[in-house]
Amino acid sequence: MESLSGIDFFVRAAEARSFSEAGRVLGVSSSAVGKSVARLEERLGVRLFHRSTRSITLTAEGALFLERCRRILCEIEAAEFELSETRKAPRGRLRVSLPLVAGLVMPTLIAFMRRYPSIELDLDFSDRLVDIVEEGFDAVIRTGEPNDSRLMSRPLGTFKLLVVGSPRYFVEHGRPQVPADLLQHACLLYRFPSSGRLQVWPVAGEGEADLALPAALICNTTEALLHVVRDALGIACVPDFTVRDALAAGELVTVLDDFNQHQNTFRMLWPSSKHLAPKLRVFIDFMCTELFKR
Numbered sequence: 229m230e231s232l233s234g235i236d237f238f239v240r241a242a243e244a245r246s247f248s249e250a251g252r253v254l255g256v257s258s259s260a261v262g263k264s265v266a267r268l269e270e271r272l273g274v275r276l277f278h279r280s281t282r283s284i285t286l287t288a289e290g291a292l293f294l295e296r297c298r299r300i301l302c303e304i305e306a307a308e309f310e311l312s313e314t315r316k317a318p319r320g321r322l323r324v325s326l327p328l329v330a331g332l333v334m335p336t337l338i339a340f341m342r343r344y345p346s347i348e349l350d351l352d353f354s355d356r357l358v359d360i361v362e363e364g365f366d367a368v369i370r371t372g373e374p375n376d377s378r379l380m381s382r383p384l385g386t387f388k389l390l391v392v393g394s395p396r397y398f399v400e401h402g403r404p405q406v407p408a409d410l411l412q413h414a415c416l417l418y419r420f421p422s423s424g425r426l427q428v429w430p431v432a433g434e435g436e437a438d439l440a441l442p443a444a445l446i447c448n449t450t451e452a453l454l455h456v457v458r459d460a461l462g463i464a465c466v467p468d469f470t471v472r473d474a475l476a477a478g479e480l481v482t483v484l485d486d487f488n489q490h491q492n493t494f495r496m497l498w499p500s501s502k503h504l505a506p507k508l509r510v511f512i513d514f515m516c517t518e519l520f521k522r
Contacts, residue, residue, distance in 0.1 A: 234268040235297045237261050242294050318506040319346035325358045325368040332469045336519045347507050355422040366508050367498040384494040385520030389430055392471055392480045393463035403483050407431045414444035414462035421448045429465040430490035
């Protein structure tokens with residue numbers, strides 16, 4: 229900041245051709261202006277003014293430096309104006325990483341776009357565990373508890389994994405009453421795209437290990453699994469928000485609810501910073517308020 233104040237004092241003195249007049253405009257003494265310019269000259273190693281008892285004039289080096297300094301001060305002024313305008317109406321590009329849950333988040337994101345048309349969303353849907361800081365994301369939405377000290381977080385809402393099937397499937401094959409009954413059913417399994425591992429169904433009985441379920445189908449998208457479930461070709465374990473409407477309509481039903489204790493949390497995470505950009509602040513507030521509202 230000392231450098232910037234020295235530049236400002238120098239420009240004012242050069243334009244007024246007087247330390248005393250520059251001091252009057254800046255609200256400081258002529259001595260303060262003179263000392264600031266002297267420190268600037270000492271730091272640069274050049275003389276910026278020819279001084280006399282009556283006036284000051286720029287040296288050749290001073291004239292060259294004045295042109296550059298004016299540009300610097302204009303850029304600072306433009307930046308301050310831009311930031312002040314941004315605070316009034318958030319704008320700019322917002323890069324966000326999200327899991328493969330477009331059906332859950334897109335209605336809220338569309339509502340956000342309508343509310344803040346000057347904010348450009350750059351969305352990356354992936355189950356890959358991104359490095360928010362290194363890869364330049366403004367924010368990410370992920371499940372589980374944060375374990376990165378560089379990040380801040382806020383919970384967005386909770387969800388459960390449910391074991392579901394169509395009524396027709398259960399009429400034809402019977403309903404599993406305990407987790408071990410799943411070994412006799414056509415299980416449709418989800419494979420995580422990022423790791424390649426299979427999702428564990430959270431319905432093991434007390435004291436039982438995770439079941440090695442028979443796979444009628446393995447797929448890395450929940451949407452595809454649900455197509456097969458609806459056609460009564462098997463049962464699947466899926467997030468509750470993906471089947472909320474189908475359950476309400478009676479198209480699908482849940483089983484083994486008494487054995488299912490699963491609950492997880494979606495969180496918004498962003499790089500730790502003392503001051504949030506307005507575009508990020510309104511995005512965080514909007515998603516935390518609206519995502520699980522319906």
